[in-house]
Amino acid sequence: MPVSGQVPWSCEQHTVAKHDIYRRYLERWFPILLAGSNAYPSVTYAEGFSGPGIYSGGEHGSPVIAMRALIEKVPATKGVARFAFIDDDERCVTMLGDTLRAVFPNRPRSDAAMPVKIVKGTCATHLEATLDGMNAWGQPIFANLDSWGNVPVPYRLLQRLAANVSSEVIVTLFPQHFVRFVSSQGESADKVFGGDPTWRTVVDLAPAAKSRHILTAYRQALCKAGFPYLLDFELIPRKGQPLYLIFGTGHPLGVKKMKDSLWEVDRTQGVGFRDPRDEQAETLFDVDEPLLGPLTRLLARKLQESGPIRVEELRDFALFETVYRPEHVIRALKPLVDRGAIKVDGGGALRRSSLVSLVPASPPR
Ligand SMILES: C[S@@+](CC[C@H](N)C(=O)[O-])C[C@H]1O[C@@H](n2cnc3c(N)ncnc32)[C@H](O)[C@@H]1O
Structure with a gap:
């Protein structure tokens, strides 16, 4: 044309x-x-x-x-x-x-x-x-x-x-x-x-x-x-x-x-x-401090589908299935750990080798 x-x-x-x-x-x-x-x-x-x-x-x-x-x-x-x-x-x-x-x-x-x-x-x-x-x-x-x-x-x-x-x-x-x-x-x-x-x-x-x-x-x-x-x-x-x-x-x-x-x-x-897969369609404008909210949401969804999973695998997921880099994963998981939404097997800090899983939501009282 x-x-x-x-x-x-x-x-x-x-x-x-x-x-x-x-x-x-x-x-x-x-x-x-x-x-x-x-x-x-x-x-x-x-x-x-x-x-x-x-x-x-x-x-x-x-x-x-x-x-x-x-x-x-x-x-x-x-x-x-x-x-x-x-x-x-x-x-x-x-x-x-x-x-x-x-x-x-x-x-x-x-x-x-x-x-x-x-x-x-x-x-x-x-x-x-x-x-x-x-x-x-x-x-x-x-x-x-x-x-x-x-x-x-x-x-x-x-x-x-x-x-x-x-x-x-x-x-x-x-x-x-x-x-x-x-x-x-x-x-x-x-x-x-x-x-x-x-x-x-x-x-x-x-x-x-x-x-x-x-x-x-x-x-x-x-x-x-x-x-x-x-x-x-x-x-x-x-x-x-x-x-x-x-x-x-x-x-x-x-x-x-x-x-x-x-x-x-x-x-x-x-x-x-x-990232076209982010349901909230949040735009990443800031170069120095990347907004990790969309990655946190994508990781939570991934954890829901996969069950317990190593951080290393989540890094591959970020590389191949999102716009984020593997280096962003641990930082993006942090808010989920802080609010008790995921647990790290054996406790301790999040590392590439850590096994993480979603904490089942408690039923409403
Ligand atoms: C978006 S522009 C390309 C811009 C260029 N890649 C750049 O970044 O500088 C699209 C070009 O495709 C040409 N074009 C449109 N339909 C075409 C077709 N079916 N086959 C070849 N060229 C086409 C148009 O003439 C236009 O020059």
Whole structure:
């Protein structure tokens, strides 16, 4: 769907935060995969919805951020880094070429060590073919699928990416798009969710539960496509619509690095983030003193389901099933211990090895 207004457009608050996350993650991803102890000979960074590379205020877009992460963080002698950029708006394609030439007039790598392809076409029809043409498969691919939130991405492509060595995706999703148009959307919308129509039960839900339902359905679709580790979160600007990002990877280290990137994001710009599973939808704005209330609630729910459990396992739960870091767990359990809602087996302080369980609520007198 070509851009309806002018190209380029202005850079919204949540876009700034999203770019900060891309940058921090890619500054880790490129060096680990191209210059780490188990480096690959080549990697590919691909975008199905690349945009023009620049915003109306001069801010750089994701293609520039990605190329800069490689150039600044990996010696030019290390491996091959391919870049594939697809966009179906002619203006974006032309402007992206101009922007990349202006920002990187002298690339430190030869074309063979850093091939860049900019293609006009849809993600559905051109991304996979472009990756074929660049011989990207069989080596790691990071696919950034940053559509307007309607995710016109073939499920088969997600499956192929999931099956490819050390490959990862990050997808932008606007649940409101699916909530609003559920009755008018035909089978093609089911394809976004891997052909599963369960997302359509959104019509029966209370308004507050709708977005979470769509996000859960997409999370399940990515998992079924073959990404065992997922991290999803909402970026909440003080003004404007929240933005959902879902990251899928085959490796726990990917989740850890993405989570580090998320927690390091500069929130002085007024963008917070939120765990989509927190029923009270509390936004985490403060960088220095993270609000642990949502994690305390999620841990209490987990303890209810699991029965007695080691803190170590709760740390894994926090890493893989919430937006929080493992380091937050003991602090988040503390209020539950203090009010007698959980007990520590054998007493004493909470440690990683402690076994904890919920104290059954006493019946009302
Ligand atoms: C959110 S913008 C991308 C922004 C860019 N990733 C960034 O962060 O700088 C979405 C882009 O997708 C393009 N687009 C929309 N539908 C598309 C489709 N089906 N296939 C390819 N590109 C599409 C639009 O032209 C627009 O440039």
